[in-house]
Amino acid sequence: MDSRLRAVGVGLGLGIAGIGVALVLVLSSGLLLSLAGVTVTPVLSIVLSLLLTQGVAFLGVGYLYLRRRGIPVRSIGIRLPSVKEFGIVIGALVLSFVYLIAVSQLLTATGTEAAENQVTDMAMANPEIVLYLLPGAFLLIGPGEELLFRGVVQNRIREEFTAVPGVIVASAIFAAIHVGSLVASNPSAVLVTIGVLMGPSLILGAIYEYTRNLVVPILVHGTYNSIIFLSLYLVATGAVEQSGNAAATVVAALP
Structure with a gap:
């Protein structure tokens, strides 16, 4: 039992370490730019966040461990x-969006409030940000998050757990780590969003467990996020109505 608790603690600690390092890097870079007289625009902010969080902090913490x-x-x-494995990528994407649409309809039907991802607000106010998020989904978000949370955290937990509980525990850590990126008026909305996020998290964990190829969940993660980012862009620019777009309605499920 002690070894299992230790494995969970290490996994959670690695996730927190990744977020902590990212926060220090992002805040420090913002302060340095401000002192240098550089205006930190929304576009510069999102680029720095992607590079320093997923590109440096997550990859760095995972590699060093x-x-x-x-x-x-x-x-x-x-x-x-x-x-x-390419077929698994396609199947996982289809399953993810079926889940997304089902959750969207359930939340709408029950009037349940979900927290929003900070990226949503930024993209809705500044649609040009999406032009950086699209390549970032494949080059930084997918590789950075999957290496740390699947390649490192999930593998560490699997040293002490069998496949199913190992994937569930690692997925729960991955979902919970996203709490810092959520915006909500009440705690229950945050809990709802973390619950929603467990769906795609479990899918990513399961396909990594099955294929043992990190590139597979990286492709799923990057493609899934990029489709949601594109949906946000279409909503933000008025190309589609928000009420008719499941991805924009439940962008809470953005991993």
Whole structure:
């Protein structure tokens, strides 16, 4: 039991460490730019956040942990997906959006309030931000979050747990870590959003567990986010109505 609690503690600690390092880097860079007389625009803010959070903090914390334990990066599974694995990517995306639409309808029907992701507000107010988020989803968000939370956290927890509980625990940590990026008027909305986020988190964890190829959840994660970002752009620019767009309605499920 102690070893299992230790594994969960390490997994949670790694997630918090990633967020903590990211926060220090983002705040420090913003302060330095301000002292240098540089205006931090919304676009510059989102670019810095992507580079320093997923690109430096998450990848850095994950890599340093693997190096400290003497675990080769290649052992977490980084290879070109096979035809079958590309099929899994497509299937996982379809399942994710079926889930997203179902949750959207359920929340609407029950009048349940969900918290919004901070990225939503920024993208709605400044649609041009999405032009940076789209490539960032594939180059930084997918690789950074999947390496830390699937390649490192999930593998650490799986050392002490069997497949199903291991994936569930790691997915719960991944979902909970997103609480800092949420905006809500009451705590219950945050809990609803964390619950919603468990869906795509479990899918990402399950396909990594099945394929043992980190590139597979990276592709799913990047594509899923980019489709939601594009949906936000269409809503923000008035190309589609928000009420008719499930991805924009439940952007809370943005991992």
